Structure formats: structure tokens, C-alpha cells
Amino acid sequence: MIPTPHIELENKDLIAKTVLMPGDPLRAKFIADTFLTKVEKINNVRNMFGYTGYYGKKKVTVMGSGMGMPSIGIYSYELYSFYDVEKIIRIGSAGAYSPDLKLYDVLLVEKAYSESSYAKTMGVSNRKILSSSKSLNNRLLKAADKLDITIRPVLIHSSDVFYRLKADQFKDIYKTYGAEAVEMESFALFANAKALNKKAACLLTVSDSLVTHEKTTAQERQEAFTKMMEVALNSL
Numbered sequence: 001m002i003p004t005p006h007i008e009l010e011n012k013d014l015i016a017k018t019v020l021m022p023g024d025p026l027r028a029k030f031i032a033d034t035f036l037t038k039v040e041k042i043n044n045v046r047n048m049f050g051y052t053g054y055y056g057k058k059k060v061t062v063m064g065s066g067m068g069m070p071s072i073g074i075y076s077y078e079l080y081s082f083y084d085v086e087k088i089i090r091i092g093s094a095g096a097y098s099p100d101l102k103l104y105d106v107l108l109v110e111k112a113y114s115e116s117s118y119a120k121t122m123g124v125s126n127r128k129i130l131s132s133s134k135s136l137n138n139r140l141l142k143a144a145d146k147l148d149i150t151i152r153p154v155l156i157h158s159s160d161v162f163y164r165l166k167a168d169q170f171k172d173i174y175k176t177y178g179a180e181a182v183e184m185e186s187f188a189l190f191a192n193a194k195a196l197n198k199k200a201a202c203l204l205t206v207s208d209s210l211v212t213h214e215k216t217t218a219q220e221r222q223e224a225f226t227k228m229m230e231v232a233l234n235s236l
């Protein structure tokens, strides 16, 4: 069923078996411009840019997922189901719930807790906590070790909400579930991988702290989170 409503590409060979997926399509462009050779643009629909190129000899696709679970749910489903993608590594930004985390720390998501109904609605799981792929995580840990980049294995909160009326509610989620940081997509990505028998992982860079209220700029979120990009690329 290609092209799909959201990816215009007719030739599935132009998408690699592994896709790196930031929320921000301009972060995808930055990765393609900065790290890849022989780059071809593979999607423009809704400005959700995707690019396929080579990192050394390894073919890889980078494509934005948009923000939130419904959005990554659509793109990851179409990539896995209709473009024969096997592995998706999300590379996102996150807000720190834990006082131990600093801006620019890199996190490896082992588990995502969510109050979202995504996994239940899709019919794959009634669980509130879903896991990433152990084998992908091992590759990411090995790559980080080789690059001498510290990545911290964590459980995170995949939230449906960016702005809350009660900003302090994050403290309960931190306490109850041990969620060290918050983002908005991993749970749906892990649900799709589980449903379709594919692999998914997620690296996050701490972009702000709900504890200290420090934050990075929009430009930094687009371009400065290079450590997690290098770890993901070197895990291919």
C-alpha cells in the first residue's frame, strides 16, 4: 500500500531498514546535512522531511515523527508495515523529572510509562509500561562506550500533554513510577514495534528541567544534540 497517505515515496528501496526518528523534521534535515553522504530526500508530505543517505558504508534513513503519540504512531506504522523498515531509533528531547539530570545528559529509554490509551486502542497491550528492544539497546550502549559518551538507562514518562494546569504533578509520576524524564512518543513507538514484530529504541537528550526550570533554546533542540545522533549513527 505505497505511497501511503503520509509518505509520498513509491520506491520502498529508497528507505533503509533502520530509520532514525527525531520529532522535529528540521532535526532530521540537520542530521542528513551534517553526517550523511549521497543524501536523497524521500518525503515532503506535510513538511515531515525524510532523507536517506550513508553514514560511512551504512545506509540509513532519518525522518521526523512530529510531536505526540498519534503522530509517531502514523509514521512508524507506515514505515514498519508498508516500507519494510525493521528498526526505528527515536532521537528526541526530554524534560527532566529527576534532580540528578542535567541539560544535555543523554538517556537510553529502557521502559516508557504512559497513561495513554495508544497501546490498548491499537489492540496490542493493556500495559502501562512498555519496553524498548534489548538488542538495539545493547548496540547503542556499545556504540556509546566506544565513543566515550555516557548514556543513562532510564524509565521515562511518555506524556500526552506538554502543558499541564498543575505543573507540579510530575512529582507524583516521578515518585510512583520512577520516571526520570518526560517526552511524548516512545510509548506509541514501542507499541507499534510490539504489534508488528519489529524493533524500536529511543535516545533522548535533556532539553529542560522541570525541577530547576533551566532550558535549552529551540535552535539548540534542533541542532546541538549531536551526542545522541552520533551514538545512534555508530550503532548501525
Ligand SMILES: O=P(O)(O)O[C@H]1O[C@H](CO)[C@@H](O)[C@H]1O
Pocket: 022, 023, 024, 066, 067, 068, 091, 092, 093, 094, 162, 182, 183, 184, 185, 221
Ligand atoms: O524533540 P522531540 O523529538 O520532538 O521530543 C520532545 O519534544 C516535543 C515537545 O517539545 C515532543 O515531541 C517531545 O517528545
Ligand SMILES: O=c1cc[nH]c(=O)[nH]1
Pocket: 093, 094, 095, 096, 162, 182, 183, 184, 207, 208
Ligand atoms: O515532552 C517534553 C519534552 C521536553 N520537555 C518537556 O518538558 N516535555
